Amino acid sequence: MSTQPLFEAEISPGMSPQEVMQLAALAEDAGFDRLGISCVALWPDTYQLQTLAATATRRIGIGSMVTNPYTRHPAVHAAALATLQEVSGGRAFAGFGLGAGLEKLGIESERALTHLRETVVTVQRLLRGERVDYPGDTVRLEQAALLRAPAKPVPLAIGTRSPKVMALAGELADIALVGARYINPENVETYRRWLAQGAARSGRAPDAVEVLPRVTLCVSDNEALAIDSVKRFAAHYLVLLGDAGPPVDAARRDAIATALEQARGWYFDLGRYDPPALLELIDAELARCFAVAGTPAQCAAQLRTILDLGFSGVSCNLAAVNRSSMYAGLHETLSGAAAVLKALR
Secondary structure (H helix, E strand, O other), X not given: OOOOOEEEEEXXXXXXXXXXXXXXXXXXXXXXXXXXXXXXXXXXXXXXXXXXXXXXXXXXXXXXXXXXXOOOOHHHHHHHHHHHHHHHOOOEEEEEOOOOOOHXXXXXXXXXXXXXXXXXXXXXXXXXXXXXXEEOOOOEEEEEOOOOOOOOOOOEEEEXXXXXXXXXXXXXXXXXXXXXOOOOHHHHHHXXXXXXXXXXXXXXXXXXXXXXXXXXXXXXXXXHHHHXXXXXXXXXXXXXXXXXXXXXXXXXXXXXXXXXXXXXXXXXXXXXXXXXXXXXXOOHHHXXXXXXXXXXXXXXXXXXXXXXXXXOEEEEEEOOOOOOOHHHHHHHHHHHHHHXXXXXX
């Protein structure tokens, strides 16, 4: 009997705590298996919202997707996760990455890979109930142990676009999130090779790590509106990936990069400013290189194509439909996602 695919959802918490709780319940009702709350500097706190989401749900896994290793000491991460595991009845997970949006905090990350490695290692050990001595380069612990270590293991994920960090996921993580957004057979093979290199370092098989592609998902009965809602996402990742992204005429690529420089705000925040030129330069075909967007039937077809690349599931960064608020836009995407997941199972 074939196993049903696993689906994660991530919401960016640009709304009230009560609305986050409502969206968490809606994600569970839609059929998602795990729910991640984004960790964004100066936005509502991810761990507090995760605990609230756990109280508003019964089945769905709850965690960060993803948090950074700088703004919290690993002992603080571990204590928060132990609490979440207890509150949720064993549904906690945690996602770690190099972090984003930290410029306003004056945080420099020259030793980012070392810091991430040492954070993940020490969080894992603390969650296992160990008393930890760790004289690391960026993390130090002296005979540290959680007062209430969780009885059930907490899975840890690492999300990335980087070869070194993907290798680290292969070495240490339970879950690896492929962060490129541009998912094609060549990129998938590259990421799997990086992961296998890391797995070999720790002497385990690559298939010991659950590998999920990260996709941006925006669902609406209004196809054109869904496409417009993710054009800024597409421009962001097109410029970020450069030659590793889809082939685009050089003049058009330069024009998109120039327009993106005029944009303001986070690409996932409905309060952002998207220059009109950017919306004209990104058509539906290019938008769908980086996002699953459209009607429920169209999104199901796109996700099926991604699953056919050999994945056992998909991690969906939910994009809000351009409505009056982020809550309203995410509510629309989640409502449509229920039909998407039903079609895929």
